[in-house]
Amino acid sequence: AVEPWNFPFYQLMRVFAPNYAIGNPVLLKHASIVPQCAELFEKLIKDAGAPDGAFTNLFISADQVADIIADKRVQGVALTGSEGAGSVVAAQASKHLKKSTLELGGNDVFVVLDDADMEKAIYIGCQARLNNAGQVCTDA
Known part of the structure; x- marks a missing residue:
């Protein structure tokens, strides 16, 4: 998941909850200006009893997202962001035949x-x- 800074907990729960319910782990590249929100969300998930690996923060650059999407273990990608970011992520996902969900501004x-x-x-x-x-x- 690639998520923005606004409503940092809502945006994460919206992506995490349905994936967790069906057994999919979530990797998150959160906006770089809210790293503490991302860390706190991961702590809350672990404290609630989720197993290791259910949710993992990735403190990476936007350029590194393409490598994550290309990884054969990744089945899909969700992005909330601009049309520009969405078109880049959609192109990367389609290149590797990955599912994508885009909520664009x-x-x-x-x-x-x-x-x-x-x-x-x-x-x-x-x-x-x-x-x-x-x-x-x-x-x-």
């Missing part, structure tokens, strides 16, 4: 209908766009 339209309460729509639109300083893939 971007902005969506914010539709306001004619019968809407405009003040409320403006307030909600501003909140939605600026959630977490605009650093959330679900921002409007």
Whole structure:
């Protein structure tokens, strides 16, 4: 898994839980600015009783991710990030016929209908766009 800095525990649990439930170990390349979150998550998983190897942090560069994806023991890759990062990871995964799941950033339209309460729509639109300083893939 290649995951971003925002919502560091949620992003990890979202990938780890279903994989752990079916017996897949998870290797994580977390954003370099949240190494302590990655370490704490690994500690929480171990403290909860997960066996060794169920979750492993990889403190590697983005360039080293290609080597991990190419490894024959890796069956798939999950990425939450930009369209640019997603296209690179998708190309690497497809080159080795690996499954990939990509949650890519971007902005969506914010539709306001004619019968809407405009003040409320403006307030909600501003909140939605600026959630977490605009650093959330679900921002409007």
